[in-house]
Amino acid sequence: MRLRLVPAVLAVAGSVLGMMVAGCADPSGTTPVRAGAAVETAPAPTPTAGGRRADGVVQTAGCAFATTTPAMEISGTPQPENQNRLDEVANRLNPVASSRFPDVYASVELVQIRDRILVRRKPSASFDAWVLRDFARDCVEIVDARYSIVELGARADRISADMAYWRSRGVQINMIGPRPDKGDIEVGVPDVDKAKKLLPAYYGPGVPLEIVKAEPVTF
Structure with a gap:
């Protein structure tokens, strides 16, 4: 990855801005x-x-x-x-x-x-x-735009910092991508349904999360 x-x-x-783990x-x-x-x-x-x-x-x-x-x-x-x-x-x-x-x-x-x-x-x-x-x-x-790049970046950085925590909860985050045109953060995971139940509730109001399916990228 x-x-x-x-x-x-x-x-x-x-x-x-933010951290991307895979995808371009x-x-x-x-x-x-x-x-x-x-x-x-x-x-x-x-x-x-x-x-x-x-x-x-x-x-x-x-x-x-x-x-x-x-x-x-x-x-x-x-x-x-x-x-x-x-x-x-x-x-x-x-x-x-x-x-x-x-x-x-x-x-x-x-x-x-x-x-x-x-x-x-x-x-x-x-x-x-x-x-x-x-x-x-x-x-x-x-x-x-709904949010500035500073707001998007802060939310993306927080999710990135929490990746080990989410791994311990069985949620593997493989991609984090701020989207200024959509006003959200795209988060890629293998198990979309599980992430949708946990991540939005954990991070609360503010910049929304768009949970999508994304498998790990290996080289």
Whole structure:
């Protein structure tokens, strides 16, 4: 069984802080296409000059110029053409958001097919004002999160610290994964029914647990 730290940055669809014992989601969230091929995607709500849209999403002024982009090829392998540029935006945003807004910031995700990054945070006027000002030239969308990455990480860390206790109770925890997009902690165990009876009652209110089946990973 392996133990791996989940970073607070780049949910990249996932994703994001805490301890993961097994499992890893595909971070790209994109489907490679041929160079120059058109990309079909559902249209986004009509953008504004920057601010809150009618659907409640906050977006920067740069989203007025964001477009879907074709893929490029590296050594014959299709790659998103905007990968490096979006990475750069996310890497500028994440450390500042984590240090200045730890109580509200949840995650940042690359949405390559729509040429933008998606930021999750608990509602915060000051956070939104910072993003709208400092990232006005980039396309950043801001959506609500139920919990910050600090809250998710604290719950994940507590479960991780209790793994020996749960093993003594016959509950083998093989995966712990904070999910900012869902606002919960995914906990993987072999016996789902038993864990569902014990873990939520033990940890009480706060960040909820999503108990899923996960067998140990061995190498």
